[in-house]
Amino acid sequence: MTLLSTLDVASNYLEGDLPPSLSACNQLTILSFAKNKLSGEIPMQFAKLESLSFVSLSNNSFKNISGALAVFQNCRKLSTLILTKNFHGERIPESSYDFRNLSILAVGNCNLFGKIPFWLMNCSKLQVLDLSWNNLSGTIPPWIGQFDRLIYLDISNNSLTGEIPKNLTDLKNLRLVRASTYGNSMSEPLYVKHSRRIGGLQYNQISGFPPALYLNDNGFNGTIWPEFGDLKALHVLDLSSNYITGGIPETIQICVAHNNFHGEVPTGGQFFSFSSSSFEGNPGLCRELNPCNGSLANSGRTREIPSGVGGRIGKNSMFGIIISVAVGIGVLLGIILVRISKKEGRDQVEEEEEVEAGAMEKRSFESGSKLVLFFQRTDGKNLTANDILRATNDFDQANIIGCGGFGLVYKACLPDGTKAAVKKLTGDCGQMEREFRAEVEALSRARHENLVSLKGYCRNGDDRLLIYSFMENGSLDYWLHEKMDGGSLLRWELRLKIAKGSARGLAYLHNICEPNIIHRDVKSSNILLDERFEAHLADFGLSRLIHPYDTHVTTDLVGTLGYIPPEYGQTLTATLKGDIFSFGVVLLELLAGRRPIDVCKGRGCRNLVSWVIQMKVEGKEERIFDEVIWREEDEKELSMVLDIACRCICADSRRRPSIEEVVSLLVGVGTQD
Template sequence: MTFLDWILFVCFFGLSLAFETRTRNCNPNDCLALREFAAQLVNDSIKSTWSNEINCCRWNGVVCEDGGNKSAASRVTELNLSGKGLRGKISEFLGKLDGLKTLDLSHNSLEGILLANISNLKQLEVLDLSHNMLSGPILGALVGLKRIQSVNLSSNSFTGNFTDLGVFPSLIAFNISNNMFTGEFGSKICSFSPNIQVLDLSSNHFYGKLEGLETCSSISLLQFHVDFNTLSGQLPDSLYLLSSLEQLSLSANNFSGLLSHKLSKLSNLKAFFLCRNGFYGSFPNVFGNLTQLEQLVAHSNSFSGPLPSTLALCTKLRVLDLRNNTLSGAIDLDFTRLPNLYNLDLASNLFSSPLPESLSSCRELKILSFAKNKLTGQIPESYANLTSLTFLSLSNNSLVNLSGGLSVLKHCRNLSTLILTKNFHGEEIPKNVSGFESLMLFALGNCGLNGQIPDWLWSCTKLRILDLSWNRLDGSIPSQIGWMENLFYLDFSNNSLTGEIPKGLTELKSLMSANSCSSTLNTSTGIPLFVKRNQSASGLQYNQASSFPPSILLSNNKLNGSIWPEIGHLRQLHVLDLSRNNITGTIPNSISNMTNLETLDLSYNDLHGSIPSSFNQLTFLSKFSVANNHLDGAIPTGGQFLSFPSSSFEGNPGLCGKIISPCIANNVGFRTTSPPTARKKFGWSSILGITISIGVGIALLLAILLLRISRRDTGVPIEDLDDEISRPPRLSEAFGPPKLVLFKNADCKDLTIADLLKSTNSFNQSNIIGCGGFGLVYKADLPNGLKAAIKRLSGDCGQMEREFQAEVEALSRAQHKNLVSLQGYCRYGNDRLLIYSYMENGSLDYWLHERVDGSSFLRWDTRLKIARGAACGLAYLHKEPNIIHRDIKTSNILLDERFEAHLADFGLSRLLCPYDTHVTTDLVGTLGYIPPEYSQTLTATFRGDVYSFGVVLLELLTGRRPFEVCKGKNCRDLVTWVFQKKSEKREEDIFDSSIDKDCEKQLMEVLSIACKCINQDPRRRPSIDEVVSWLDEIEIGQT
């Protein structure tokens, strides 16, 4: 036999053996158990696949072994149905697969409890039920699994205590994170599992102290995660006995006390997270023993004292984040020993020294923040060597020599974000500066700088955000500002600028059209940015530059002239503030074309004429003021104008309307005073009438007083509801008596209207937690200690009470775990209020785009869970109540305490305009989410909702807003940008850099789903049911 023949024989024999193993019939008992298991699932694909094949060893997700006995039927040893879209309960028959070694049902929608007969699986080595909807306790279910090596029950709703699980001698990894386990911390699992290496108890409700860790000291524990619980007390000495630890996560608890010098015993530590606790005192100077340390994140504590000098011995250190503490002294760390340093954040401390010279040796440094300290001196010339630097914040210090500092930093060619706010007090702004070709954000506010706006700024062609507020700049605003194609945020407020508003300001391309709107500026570093936006110059914080609302802020200057009608071309502008100037003329009607405006402030000017009635089309307007001008005529009605207070219009004697004084019609128009003929007839008869009226009024007041006293005697609440809301009493009476209806699912059954008013501070602006086309949302702290979200509807369609009540009650019957629960409604005067469950973690938009650590906190598995939850909620709406949402976006996806997604604002268009015979899109839809066909058909469809959901998926994948307004020739809106990257085969550039690269396969799969959803042809988009199915089939690997 030749060598080739021998090779062929071996291959044939191997294939035959494999085929024999694969085709050998499985054990009939196993086959029956699997069929019973499938019978309780809601998944046609699994059932159909399994029913067409007799031999269960050939079934999808099933692996068999013969156990060495070739004559016996094969036993099922592995069942892997991860991400198959399974719904339903886990059958008790699963416990009869007693040959099973691996059970993976992760990333599905299984619900119910974990049955105790799982403990019958004596051969089980791997159990993964993560990312489902399982609930209840797990005690008893795992008892007896002596061979178990890996348990992953994360991201479910399991409850109870885990400390008495039993003995697991082979256990290596145990993950129960993101559940609802409670009780005091216990470490018995270490004594019962001597081989455990990974222990993840994060994101639960454990409390008490870290006690009993001595039992873990004799094992090789590599990862210990207890972050996001409510653990308290000081760190025990036993923690420092875990010498094998590589990752230690203690963040977001209530720990306090000093860090012990025994920290030096954790010599293998690579990542140490202890932020957002109550630690205080100095850092122990023992980091010389932690030579493997790569990440130290200890921000948001109360650490004090100097920087420990031994940090310089951690030569592998890449991230050092100690912001928001009370550290002091000099920043005298020897940075020459930290060549790998990538992120250094010492902001919001009390350091008082010059900037460290040695930092210039950290050539890999990209992110540097020394903001809000007491640093002095100049920017060292050696900082010109920091050529990798992209983000630099030195704001709120006492630095000097702005001209010299800019001459140094211009050599940092990659610098895209430069924040120098509150330094260089009283200096002159330099006139001749070069460089800064990559600069996208430049903040030099609140420095008291003299001089004029320099021309060199216009050579920074990539500039997107420019803040020169709160200085002493004079002269006019240069007309060259119109050259800045990418500029979308401009703040020149609180200076002494004169002259007219340049017409070039109305030609900013970045604010004109959707086609040029996108953002390549991504500072998702977790470092907050600050801008000054109000009269007190207090800082308003934004997490990312892409979160800055497109704005033009020119308030509190000496500008004159009129407002250019061409300003209406800036359709993408969100905030326009021209208050406290000397602007004259009329308010251009073209402003009504700026349909994305959220804030419009024209107060304290010399404007005359009327408020254009078309302003009621500005459906996103949440803050509006024209106070203290010379305006007259009627205030627009309907839309958001129902929600503005009277202070928005005060100081204009000629204005009239519901919110201030009624308009009186005459031949000319509307007046707020009596006509001249009435004044001429004023005489003794009028005086007599007034006297009688006063007498009647006094009698009425006495009657009200007596009524109040009698109410107090009978125990009835004495709150005068008409005094609790800023509206003339007769207006309230005209719409009928107040009415409050609570549904069966309401958390507070005995709620009253007075409670609503009190819990929202009479709908005070400080209680606003959201706004949109349907009105404002207020946070309400209810008397029973719970919270609610109150939506104050702004529609004005004149719907009858009976019809309105019927629609609301129909919406209340839309019950699904991924919908925000409607608990009741209230009619008070012409106000209609909807009472919703309060979502503790706010909106997805907040976490993706606003919160400081939001992007890094939202790991990929959390993002996928949110996407799946939102898709399930939308699928329910489309199928059960048959509701088109019409405004799917990240701000309408709310997150509870477990980061489960809940759709909000569904069905509201039917409440506001019930007489529409078809669903039009003139009321709702948010820029960036609106399907292209809506501009032509004006008809909302289920496939339109799918398009909007596809954009949400892109946001989860990229971390970008769908319509970010910073421009460039190669920039597009998010949808266009994604398609461009795909056409260039550069998909890897699409994904958010904070997402673990190990998830690339799943990212690509979700990207494929998103691209199907945003297909330009609505007929080719999938249904939301198909989207849910696809998302359920995606398996996320361990990160």
């Protein structure tokens, strides 16, 4: 098959060596053997595949990484090379290789040893570099700061030592207000693992990677350069579990858990919103209830840095101190809470036990039962957490159908043959528990044809499981922005249908459900589509109940960039009109076929809301509409929906329509109800 351009046999059970005869397919541009049981070396004949742009061999048992790199360097068009989980325990080669066009290089989780190789300096177009979960030693070479395009560097979970070089603060692309990406798609997802306990995070395109520097779980010492604050585009700077000392510069906001910091945590910027886990494991660090004049902060206790800084000696004693203090505080808070609860009566308890599963199921859930508690289950059969494990093939990555802020969503086939979607919440214990309870509380109260249906829930060890009805067509975000031909399949009539269904679901939350619910995270990825493309509003992990006579709820600054209403950043209060703003952004996505924030667009066009407003001011409304849906006979309907969207995104929340008005206006568009 000499004209073959794509060969993707990922996620099968193929065994043996790669066939050298495949080199005859010299038109191949995409080659994926990921997640099989292949072994042996990469055939030298593959050097003839000069058209290759994407190669993924991850999750196999290939050998001789030197030979593999020597082969693929001949593929001059290669932009993505994923070798994760291969070449176990080999030395990373120091020979000179030439990958001048490489944008993504992932060689994580291979247990490689040696130093960060000098030949990487030749990869001048690198945007994503993953060397995590190896056994690399030595220091971070200063020349990494010379990469002009790099936005994502993960060298976590190695044995690197020494000071973090100041040159790392020179990364040109991270000094911009928004990092630029060059090229916007990958042929298959790349999974990046940040925890042994939690599955890898899935990234489908380069623009999906958060601008990040993961330097955690090494043996770095010294202090933090204040110049890290100059990396304006940086979203994540993880320095946790190292041996860094000194104070925290006020120019940055970071996770610095398990180091040897001392002094007060700054209160400016976004420090007020950081969880305590971002600073834990620093005995000399003081914050809020632990002022710096306290005995612990001034006691001079520091973690002893062992001679072999790559180790983890000394954490046990530190954790002992933390656990002891936590237990003491927990007991004190328990006494206070018991007294408060007696004083305030049983109102709150009764509210929490209104979950439709009933008081019996509530007590079983609280006691840590591994039964899955179902709503409206009629067959009388119990389902256990082990049944869910089998239904998802032990939460196999091949079954991942979505990801959220606190977990992944898996496709499951239940014992009775029905399909389901299982959200597995993991991460920060406090926030995870809040999201879990918010979902159960909201969806046990709210039942509507345009809301996703919660079938059941379960607590299993440190995990929280939520079981939903399966939505055959995934999310609106997938069809508009991820699927290659998705936009062309979503004609105007279908988009209008989705808009109306989503509005009806939101109207139920705001007006009919008792008490009313503020969603707080309305966006296209939280609008799921069934087999008939009926819209179902989903993901209530950030939702809040709003009781009669209340006008708002106090909130942290939560939500998704591009959908957050402007008033949230000023008042930290969530209102029903905030959901209206977010829904208006979704309407603009349906009309324009563009993301709310697109860093690949030119300056002035990256923020969808601002761009739409500018187009209307300049009288260029026709440029707003997605060319896929533009037809002259639909111009009136398109303009009507654009007017509705613009009313929803009004900067003055008081001038935004209510959701009842939005539903009424949308029903008046076209002939469908």
